[in-house]
Amino acid sequence: xxxxxxxxxxxxxxxxxxxxxxxxxxxxxxxxxxxxxxxxxxxxxxxxxxxxxxxxxxxxxxxxxxxxxxxxxxxxxxxxxxxxxxxxxxxxxxxxxxxxxxxxxxxxxxxxxxxxxxxxxxxxxxxxxxxxxxxxxxxxxxxxxxxxxxxxxxxxxxxxxxxxxxxxxxxxxxxxxxxxxxxxxxxxxxxxxxxxxxxxxxxxxxxxxxxxxxxxxxxxxxxxxxxxxxxxxxxxxxxxxxxxxxxxxxxxxxxxxxxxxxxxxxxxx
Amino acid sequence: xxxxxxxxxxxxxxxxxxxxxxxxxxxxxxxxxxxxxxxxxxxxxxxxxxxxxxxxxxxxxxxxxxxxxxxxxxxxxxxxxxxxxxxxxxxxxxxxxxxxxxxxxxxxxxxxxxxxxxxxxxxxxxxxxxxxxxxxxxxxxxxxxxxxxxxxxxxxxxxxxxxxxxxxxxxxxxxxxxxxxxxxxxxxxx
Numbered sequence: 001x002x003x004x005x006x007x008x009x010x011x012x013x014x015x016x017x018x019x020x021x022x023x024x025x026x027x028x029x030x031x032x033x034x035x036x037x038x039x040x041x042x043x044x045x046x047x048x049x050x051x052x053x054x055x056x057x058x059x060x061x062x063x064x065x066x067x068x069x070x071x072x073x074x075x076x077x078x079x080x081x082x083x084x085x086x087x088x089x090x091x092x093x094x095x096x097x098x099x100x101x102x103x104x105x106x107x108x109x110x111x112x113x114x115x116x117x118x119x120x121x122x123x124x125x126x127x128x129x130x131x132x133x134x135x136x137x138x139x140x141x142x143x144x145x146x147x148x149x150x151x152x153x154x155x156x157x158x159x160x161x162x163x164x165x166x167x168x169x170x171x172x173x174x175x176x177x178x179x180x181x182x183x184x185x186x187x188x189x190x191x192x193x194x195x196x197x198x199x200x201x202x203x204x205x206x207x208x209x210x211x212x213x214x215x216x217x218x219x220x221x222x223x224x225x226x227x228x229x230x231x232x233x234x235x236x237x238x239x240x241x242x243x244x245x246x247x248x249x250x251x252x253x254x255x256x257x258x259x260x261x262x263x264x265x266x267x268x269x
Numbered sequence: 270x271x272x273x274x275x276x277x278x279x280x281x282x283x284x285x286x287x288x289x290x291x292x293x294x295x296x297x298x299x300x301x302x303x304x305x306x307x308x309x310x311x312x313x314x315x316x317x318x319x320x321x322x323x324x325x326x327x328x329x330x331x332x333x334x335x336x337x338x339x340x341x342x343x344x345x346x347x348x349x350x351x352x353x354x355x356x357x358x359x360x361x362x363x364x365x366x367x368x369x370x371x372x373x374x375x376x377x378x379x380x381x382x383x384x385x386x387x388x389x390x391x392x393x394x395x396x397x398x399x400x401x402x403x404x405x406x407x408x409x410x411x412x413x414x415x416x417x418x419x420x421x422x423x424x425x426x427x428x429x430x431x432x433x434x435x436x437x438x439x440x441x442x443x444x445x446x447x448x449x450x451x452x453x454x455x456x457x458x459x
Contacts, residue, residue: 034450037443044439048432052425059425060322062388132439135431 018109022117027124030087036125039083044132050075051136058140065142069150070229072136074222077158078194080129081165081218082187088122088169089186092263093179105263115260119170119253126162130154146229153225160245161221165190167252174259193218197226214240217248307335308373310344310399310410318416321390327383329397329410333373342370342407343400344381348415351394361388370399390419 030036054071057063063071092115095101104114133154141147169186176182196212197219213219224241227233309332319325329346333339345367348359359366362385370379387393393415399407423429 032446032450034443034447037439037446041436041439041443044436048436051428052432055425055428056422059422060320060420062322062386065426132435135435136428139428139431140426 018107018113019116019120022109022114023120024117026091026118026121030121030124036087036128039086039125040128040132043079043083043129046079047072047076047133047136051140055140064230065140066146066232067230069137069140069142069146070226072133072140073150073153073158073229074225076129076133076136076154077161077221077225078218080126080133080158081162082190083129084122084126084162084166085169085186085190086183087125088119088166089173089182090179091118091122091170092173093176093182094173096177097179111260111263112257115170115174115257115263119167119256122166122170123163126159126166129162130158149228152235153228156242157221157224157245160242160249161218164217164245164248164252165193167249167256171252171256171259174256174263190218194222195219197222215244217245220244308333308339308342308399308408310397310408312395312397312410312413314413315411316414316416318418319387320418321387321420323420324384324386325415327385327395327413329381329383331370331373331379331381331399333375333377336375338375339373339407340401341372343402344368344370345398345400346383346385346395347398348385348393348395350391351412352392357389357393362386385415387415387417390417392416 051072054063054068058065058068092101095104105111109117134151137150137154138147141150165186168189169182172185172189173179173182176185193216196209196216213223220241220243224238227238227241228235309330311330311332313328313330317325327346329344331342331344346359346363347366348357348362350357363383365383368381368383370381373379381397385395394412395415396412397410399409401407
């Protein structure tokens with residue numbers, strides 16, 4: 001093997017593992033700067049206040065112990081997803097607006113790898129939120145069964161919802177030129193998707209309501225949390241509520257990676 | 270003449286008895302329909318004190334003191350604040366405000382239990398009303414006074430440590446990170 005061939009091969013290998021390089025750099029940027037920890041601190045304060053109030057109500061029997069855990073788990077899923085969406089919605093459009101996207105695009109790393117690396121780095125925000133939420137859930141859980149159910153709901157349902165919405169934020173960030181517009185659109189979509197699960201009276205009365213709740217990945221995930229933790233339904237009955245989060249995660253991740261081909265510098269102004 | 274006087278005395282006595290009967294019924298606070306005035310409704314305990322969040326069993330005793338069986342009865346519980354300092358929604362205290370009792374034979378008694386859970390502190394009054402299915406009031410009970418004391422827990426379910434500890438740990442981590450970022454590196458000093 002000649003020196004030229006060896007160099008070409010090394011270049012190819014570097015390009016192939018480009019997503020790892022992007023992941024490492026983006027994760028370091030997120031967690032070694034104040035950004036990641038500040039968002040996580042705000043998340044932990046919100047969860048602390050809510051957990052304290054819910055525990056206070058549960059202690060004097062104004063709220064069922066399982067219900068108080070359910071409230072905290074659903075809030076952790078919602079806010080944890082929001083933190084990951086904030087990071088992913090800023091990932092491309094933020095670089096574009098700061099004028100650093102050009103430097104990133106001229107590296108030998110494929111655009112698909114850039115998006116994959118950024119997606120995985122943004123997902124670490126959800127993982128951190130999950131780690132922060134666990135002590136609250138474990139302390140509040142009334143017995144090991146409730147604790148296990150709560151952790152499983154957080155990991156499975158919360159993980160899928162966060163993965164789907166993180167990919168959505170990144171996809172929006174890829175084609176929206178303004179960072180502000182990307183953040184606004186991503187957060188608005190998250191709020192709109194979460195809204196139906198907070199309107200039980202309306203959604204239950206309509207014939208189409210239950211179908212829409214199952215089809216919407218966020219409301220399906222939150223409903224699953226409610227069913228398992230508050231209504232004490234079996235996990236085997238919940239597969240229908242996992243369908244849309246799984247499909248949304250696959251579809252939106254694929255969309256984010258496919259949109260990477262059309263990644264443009266654009267005019268961030 | 271003496272017969273007329275005796276008739277007048279008899280009529281006056283009857284009138285006085287009727288008036289005194291009506292007055293005692295009003296004094297007892299009971300509203301009864303004609304023919305069914307023999308039902309007694311009693312709520313026990315008459316005076317109770319609980320802490321906020323605790324449950325309180327209320328026993329409502331219906332006694333048919335009459336000679337005939339009562340019609341089908343429905344018992345309804347209500348809670349109010351006579352001083353109107355607190356708004357009360359009885360459905361917050363118990364999910365079942367109305368219970369079917371059925372007909373009560375003469376001389377028989379029925380006891381219906383409600384487990385209520387006050388959701389706010391204050392002084393309240395609970396009372397029960399026996400109704401027919403057509404919502405005609407048969408009898409109302411005594412007013413049971415319930416004092417609900419406020420209860421505060423500083424560390425409910427041991428959450429305080431986590432609620433303060435997690436944000437404090439993250440805040441400390443953020444401060445350390447900021448301090449490290451601002452600290453001049455050795456290479457910079459050179």
